[in-house]
Amino acid sequence: MKLVILDRDGTINALGAEGYVAAPDDWTPLPGALDAIARLNHAGWHVVLATNQPGLGRGLFDMATLIAIHARMHRQLAAAGGRIDAVFFCPHTTEDGCHCREPAPGLLEQICERYNVDADAVLVAGSCPEHLQAGAALGAQLHWLGPAPAEPAWTASAQVHADLAAFADHVLRA
Incomplete structure (x- = not known):
C-alpha cells in the first residue's frame, strides 16, 4: 500500500487569524493543495492526516466544530476529485x-497499525517540525514542505519541497 501521512495546518490549509483553525469558515486550502492530494489519490496513494488539535483540550472549540472543519475540508477535496482516507488527531495540550x-510518534504508529504498513515505506510530509520529528521517530521517509528548515537532527534525512504541490510532483515522478 502506498501511504502518505500529511500534517493539516500549514500543509493543506492556511493558518487562521489566531494561528490555528477554530471554525469551519477559518479552513481555507492553500493554493494547489487540494489538486495535489487528488493527483496523489489518482496515482493510487492513500492520504491520511495526523494533526495536533490542542484547541480541543484547551476548550477553544468542541468536537462538533472539529468535525465541521473536517467536513468542509472533505467537501472541498471531493469537489477537486480527491479524498483524505482518515483523520487522526491528538486533542491533548503539551502539558x-x-x-x-x-x-x-503515537498517531503515526496508530496509522501504520490501522493500514498494516511498515513505517519505512510511509511518506511523512508537512510544514510542522513536530510532524517530521514524529516521522523520524517512526522511521518513515521525511518530506519537509516549505523553506528549508533549520538544522535539527531529523532534517538530514528529509527531502525539501516548496509546498504540497511540489511534493506531489516529486512523488509522482518517482
Whole structure:
C-alpha cells in the first residue's frame, strides 16, 4: 500500500487569524493543495492526516466544530476529485504529556497499525517540525514542505519541497 501521512495546518490549509483553525469558515486550502492530494489519490496513494488539535483540550472549540472543519475540508477535496482516507488527531495540550501528541510518534504508529504498513515505506510530509520529528521517530521517509528548515537532527534525512504541490510532483515522478 502506498501511504502518505500529511500534517493539516500549514500543509493543506492556511493558518487562521489566531494561528490555528477554530471554525469551519477559518479552513481555507492553500493554493494547489487540494489538486495535489487528488493527483496523489489518482496515482493510487492513500492520504491520511495526523494533526495536533490542542484547541480541543484547551476548550477553544468542541468536537462538533472539529468535525465541521473536517467536513468542509472533505467537501472541498471531493469537489477537486480527491479524498483524505482518515483523520487522526491528538486533542491533548503539551502539558498532558501524552504519546499521541506530535513530536511523539503515537498517531503515526496508530496509522501504520490501522493500514498494516511498515513505517519505512510511509511518506511523512508537512510544514510542522513536530510532524517530521514524529516521522523520524517512526522511521518513515521525511518530506519537509516549505523553506528549508533549520538544522535539527531529523532534517538530514528529509527531502525539501516548496509546498504540497511540489511534493506531489516529486512523488509522482518517482
